[in-house]
Amino acid sequence: IPRGVKFIETESESARSEDDTASGEHEVQIEGVRMGLEAVELDDGAAVPKEFANPTDDTFMVEDAVEAIGFGKFQWKLSVLTGLAWMADAMEMMILSILAPQLHCEWRLPSWQVALLTSVVFVGMMSSSTLWGNISDQYGRKTGLKISVLWTLYYGILSAFAPVYSWILVLRGLVGFGIGGVPQSVTLYAEFLPMKARAKCILLIEVFWAIGTVFEVVLAVFVMPSLGWRWLLILSAVPLLLFAVLCFWLPESARYDVLSGNQEKAIATLKRIATENGAPMPLGKLIISRQEDRGKMRDLFTPHFRWTTLLLWFIWFSNAFSYYGLVLLTTELFQAGDVCSISSRKKAVEAKCSLACEYLSEEDYMDLLWTTLSEFPGVLVTLWIIDRLGRKKTMALCFVIFSFCSLLLFICVGRNVLTLLLFIARAFISGGFQAAYVYTPEVYPTATRALGLGTCSGMARVGALITPFIAQVMLESSVYLTLAVYSGCCLLAALASCFLPIETKGRGLQESSHREWGQEMVGRGMHGAGVTRSNSGSQE
Numbered sequence: 001i002p003r004g005v006k007f008i009e010t011e012s013e014s015a016r017s018e019d020d021t022a023s024g025e026h027e028v029q030i031e032g033v034r035m036g037l038e039a040v041e042l043d044d045g046a047a048v049p050k051e052f053a054n055p056t057d058d059t060f061m062v063e064d065a066v067e068a069i070g071f072g073k074f075q076w077k078l079s080v081l082t083g084l085a086w087m088a089d090a091m092e093m094m095i096l097s098i099l100a101p102q103l104h105c106e107w108r109l110p111s112w113q114v115a116l117l118t119s120v121v122f123v124g125m126m127s128s129s130t131l132w133g134n135i136s137d138q139y140g141r142k143t144g145l146k147i148s149v150l151w152t153l154y155y156g157i158l159s160a161f162a163p164v165y166s167w168i169l170v171l172r173g174l175v176g177f178g179i180g181g182v183p184q185s186v187t188l189y190a191e192f193l194p195m196k197a198r199a200k201c202i203l204l205i206e207v208f209w210a211i212g213t214v215f216e217v218v219l220a221v222f223v224m225p226s227l228g229w230r231w232l233l234i235l236s237a238v239p240l241l242l243f244a245v246l247c248f249w250l251p252e253s254a255r256y257d258v259l260s261g262n263q264e265k266a267i268a269t270l271k272r273i274a275t276e277n278g279a280p281m282p283l284g285k286l287i288i289s290r291q292e293d294r295g296k297m298r299d300l301f302t303p304h305f306r307w308t309t310l311l312l313w314f315i316w317f318s319n320a321f322s323y324y325g326l327v328l329l330t331t332e333l334f335q336a337g338d339v340c341s342i343s344s345r346k347k348a349v350e351a352k353c354s355l356a357c358e359y360l361s362e363e364d365y366m367d368l369l370w371t372t373l374s375e376f377p378g379v380l381v382t383l384w385i386i387d388r389l390g391r392k393k394t395m396a397l398c399f400v401i402f403s404f405c406s407l408l409l410f411i412c413v414g415r416n417v418l419t420l421l422l423f424i425a426r427a428f429i430s431g432g433f434q435a436a437y438v439y440t441p442e443v444y445p446t447a448t449r450a451l452g453l454g455t456c457s458g459m460a461r462v463g464a465l466i467t468p469f470i471a472q473v474m475l476e477s478s479v480y481l482t483l484a485v486y487s488g489c490c491l492l493a494a495l496a497s498c499f500l501p502i503e504t505k506g507r508g509l510q511e512s513s514h515r516e517w518g519q520e521m522v523g524r525g526m527h528g529a530g531v532t533r534s535n536s537g538s539q540e
Helices: 002-016 021-034 036-043 062-069 073-106 111-139 141-161 165-179 184-190 195-226 229-235 238-249 254-259 263-277 297-301 306-336 339-348 362-373 375-389 391-408 415-443 446-477 479-499 515-539
Strands: none
Touching: 062 254, 062 263, 073 111, 073 141, 073 165, 073 184, 073 195, 073 229, 073 238, 073 263, 073 306, 111 141, 111 165, 111 184, 111 306, 111 446, 141 165, 141 184, 141 229, 141 238, 184 195, 184 415, 184 446, 195 229, 195 362, 195 375, 195 415, 254 263, 254 446, 297 306, 297 446, 306 362, 306 391, 306 415, 306 446, 306 479, 362 375, 362 415, 375 391, 375 415, 391 415, 391 479, 415 446, 446 479
16 A cells, blocks of 8 residues: 555656656556556656656655645535635625615616616626736735635625615625635635546535525525615625634645745645645655746737637636626516516506616515525536536536527516526526636646636626626616527537637646646646546546
8 A cells, every 4th residue: 555655646757757667667567456547647658848857756746745645634624615705705796686676676776776786896806806816826825815805804794884875886896806806715725636526626616606695595585574685795794704714724725835936835735734634745855847937917828828718718708797697687587577577567667767666575585596596406417517528518518508598588488487497597507607617727727827717707707797787777678689698698608618729627737837748738638538537537
């Protein structure tokens, strides 16, 4: 067993060292009895560029250490903590579809002001997500995450005391500015996960998003009739408060520490994880593949990543545009009964004041709860197909099914069928979002990972910023045009997913964005995914 551990820890070195060919083959035979994975990898003959090769068997990279230590107690704790951040983010998002009709009635707001209340949150998120990505790449993942959570918590509670519309508009915008940094928790989380567990874990973190949305609706059912929307805003900040207290336990990313030249801190973090997991630390000296500048926007547009970045921006835009559009449409459709009721109702109330409104009824809340629950099967379906079909095909499939369900809403269906179609559409669009969250940290190297995720998140916020004016304002003039816009956007996003140049299934997180290294990693990923890793993924 110790011999097996030694091999796993230094597998990359054995594979890359030309001097130790004989001993390397000997170890493959021993290890190959237990796991065929390494044997296939060594036989594919893809040589690593000499400048990246480890000089002796007594060196290892963070990637090797994370793989050797494996998944254990530390990662379970980190999962819960990252999950709390996601839960808080989901609740702040879900509250928009509940707050909008309430303030529309209570403060007699015209529909464009209601839409603006939602959009201002996304303006804040859009303007800050690249900034949080830069902070995370320059000053550390933990620093960026901690500041963004404390910011969101402060302004989230403060917005409950807003006396007039202009105040709540400004304060919710500042909440949005803070929420823009929450996706950085995925960057930190992904950098501590061994490759086999990464896709499954990032998807399971999305379960916390689903829990957050469901919890928000349940909270609204009990709080809104008795205590009102101000208490709902205060109570919705509880997960953020919990995360703010617990995040001091979070370690800084070992990959980030190595990249910023802080080797001792990285080793201390890896030792801490090994101790918590009860696993041995790899022997030897921790090295880095190549020292690089961190978090430069131009790195996202190098020839190797240019198309990936542009296509991912559109995919993230479409995901958020459609997801949040559906969330807002759901309350509108439930208040009307179905699509045809909206069309006839718009004609009937043409002469009425535009400030006419309806509070959400108990039935509306229950149906909203049912459609929100669809996020759980969405996670499970994505979890099942992402290692079978790969990341690109999973995203494409989710977009196509959402588009199909949107088109089916053109038919005059009853309340039950409407709820079912919204359930399926919500499940798959949230699944597409989850697949994008798995793919994006995998495709970018450590130096630009947080910035890549930050800019993608920023584009998502652009989609979310526009969507209230489609789902709430355009809906008043034409419900069919509204549905056609969402359906068409998702069909284009499905095409964009298919055209992505890199498939990351079965590939390790890249340490370097150096062109040769990138190609070598793609090569390894293609061989690994095609020959062994997809099999091991499907068996699990």
